Amino acid sequence: MTAAQWLPDPTRRHELRYWSGDAWTEHVADEGVQAVDPLPTHDDAAGLGEPAEPVDEHVPVARGGSGGITGDLVDGRYSESTATAPGPSLQNAKLLRVRVSEPFMARQGAMVAYQGAVNFAYQGGGAARFLKKALTGEGLSLMRVEGQGDVFLANEGYKVHILHLDNSGISINGANVLAFSASLEWNVERVRGGSIAAGGLFNTTLRGTGWVAITTDGDPVVLDAGEAPTFADSNALVAWSIDLQTSIRSTATAGALIGRGSGEAFQVAFGGRGFVIVQPSEGPTVPPHSHGG
Known part of the structure; x- marks a missing residue:
């Protein structure tokens, strides 16, 4: 046998x-x-x-x-x-494994295990990024990882996806960033067409050549914005090609119909050629207000 x-x-x-x-x-x-x-x-x-x-x-x-x-x-x-190749790979659908050969950035608190001689250091975002985070709530608390060994990263049991940028750029919801190459330039930027009044419409942008690991709450859908006018709920939106044109639509009267939130809803509209990644989750459902005396 x-x-x-x-x-x-x-x-x-x-x-x-x-x-x-x-x-x-x-x-x-x-x-x-x-x-x-x-x-x-x-x-x-x-x-x-x-x-x-x-x-x-x-x-x-x-x-x-x-x-x-x-x-x-x-x-x-x-x-x-x-897998023996340096860099990122999937240990499984919800766990990222990085064989460290060069420094990379990771979400603080995302490390679940590591093997070898690996060092972790706090990575400040700089005054400009700190101000944007204070004003908008968007931003990343990062750690710099370097050394020799294997590092395992995860966030809330969400699914992990690896993207490779080749002299390109992507805009990602900060909550969905798990790790990325230290060689990539990153910043917190306002979504074009948005305003602070709209709330939460600041994203993390990554530019250059390297890899990025993002997480999604469930299996996402990747939409081709070049096929037709594309709109996504701001709470379900994960990432998009940085060259897409964006604007903000407010559906105050229909907010309770087309989104899970209560009250006013915002959608991000996309134009141009590129992709939009949306996850099948808009965050926790807002409970109805209690009217008890």
């Missing part, structure tokens, strides 16, 4: 699938990123048969001894990714 281990996926939908020792499971892995993919309904786990393949050399292997402990947490399926 083949022992429990990671083996080439017999369904051919993924690189690897976990064999429990008795049957194939829903646990899969692609390029070191683990996920869950149920087996086809027309083929149950036993119907796929026992594997005859040798262990793949890229199968994730649990590090360290398990000390006689068994179970899914120590059998290898949740082991650290085997």
